Amino acid sequence: MLKDNEQLTFDGNKYDFRALVLRTVSDLSVAKGGEAIRSLEEIHCAAGIRENVETYRQACFSLFRSAEFQRIFRALGADLIDQHYAGKGFLQTTPTVRIQLPGADSTSYHCDAWYGHGGSVRSFWMPLTRVSDGNTLYLASDKSSSEQCIAEIGKSMATLRQINEISKRYCHPINAKFGELATFASYMIHGAERNRQDISRVSFDFRIASNEDDLGSKSRTNFYSRQELDGTAGASVSESTEKMVGITYSNSCCGASAKSQLLLCTAFADSMGIDVVGNESEIYVFDHLPVLRSHIESSGFKINCVVVFGTDIFEGNEDLAKSVLEAADRSNMAIVFSSESVIYRKGMSKENVIGRLRGKAVA
Ligand SMILES: [Fe+2]
Structure with missing residues (x-):
């Protein structure tokens, strides 16, 4: 059983998502007339990224749907389901990428249940860069502190700024690097602060549900069953031949x-x-x-x-x-x-x- 808030490790050589993302953004930077990117910590040096980070995010999403990425993503998902869900679980088909440049703000504090994820659905958050206080995700330490935080928010008609201020007091930065994977339950408060470091953060996150009836408002077609991870059935769009x-x-x-x-x-x-x-x-x-x-x-x-x-x-x-x-x-x-x-x-x-x-x- 995974705890409310847990940090796992995985083999970064076997599942080298970082290399795929680096190649994608570096190629895009060169295609835009800029320099090749040496590490994702320096993604802020990519051509035009300050003006339009969305172009780079979309390039990552295209990568995430490619057969090359999906092959290792599905294999990691199958491993996680076998290890932590006794071989029964549903993996979100396409992760979400986050790119946070130095000085940039990021996601407001929230818990995933507020966004329609089911009660047993967990988030898996994977940094592709070094992350620590300032350029990382901030997470409540356990269920009870998350509940206290949500109760405090619920006492008044809190503005978004107040939700962030209250949550900040309950959350702590995740210190991690590529090869580590933070996982937390959908009731856990989390969010990000302005990136006060001079290195960028690139991360992606995905969800695993323990059963099909608890996908919240999310569609079943957004998830692979464990069986589908072994074969091609239910593959995402670009996986189909x-x-x-x-x-x-x-x-x-x-x-x-x-x-x-x-x-x-x-x-x-x-x-x-x-x-x-x-x-x-x-x-x-x-x-x-x-x-x-x-x-x-x-x-x-x-x-x-x-x-x-x-x-x-x-x-x-x-x-x-x-x-x-x-x-x-x-x-x-x-x-x-x-x-x-x-x-x-x-x-x-x-x-x-x-x-x-x-x-x-x-x-
Ligand atoms: Fe979230």
Whole structure:
């Protein structure tokens, strides 16, 4: 059993995430006309990173979805599940990268349960650089201090600044280096301070849930089961052998404007490495979604997915959702629900989509 707050170690040579991330950011810096980066502690020297750190974050996310990264990430996840979850657990498919340059602020204090993670879900936080007071994560020492902190925050309608000030008193810096892995429960308060050091922090974090029923508001498709870690089933987008190519699609969608639907679909497809080759709108007077069905069944585009705003395209109609998913199964077409980050593919539970419609029926 893992404690509320624990620091593990792993073999950094076997699981050399640091080298992959360093290569990615260094290549990007050179591509932008800058210098190669010698260590991630110096990532602030990368070309253009001060002006736009997001470009570098997105390059890391692309790496995280690549087969090269996923191979060692899944192997480490399988090890962690075998060692600490008796071989039964669910690993988040893609970690989140954090880049904190000298002088920069970072994540406000919070506990992950506030963001919809289930009670038994744990965070695993991996520094890829040396971290200590100033450029690290600050974490409550145990469950009771975290609970005290949350109780103190709850006494008043605390502003975000007050939440940070209160939490700071309960949290302590993690001193660590690459090869170490901090893990803590979803009720544990944590956050970061302004980086007062002259070295950058690069870290990534991911979650493991002990059971499928406790993923909180997160989708099952965002997690690998232990069995899926052994094979290719349930692999993330870029792990599947086929490149995803799709169209974006909009309809009346509970009142979301066509423009905002298109913006989200396009941005989400881009973030997932999906090529978008067209856009189609539904004929609004029909509620059986004939345009969507025609592209699922035999599109004029060469596509293997349709990217939609979210399950709101069904406007709460479970039967409609079921029949569209069945049509997608017959055509082996994936449906990408952007707002929920759910990619529905043949063989997945339809409940993962349909369950989201309950209580949303539109009269
Ligand atoms: Fe967090």
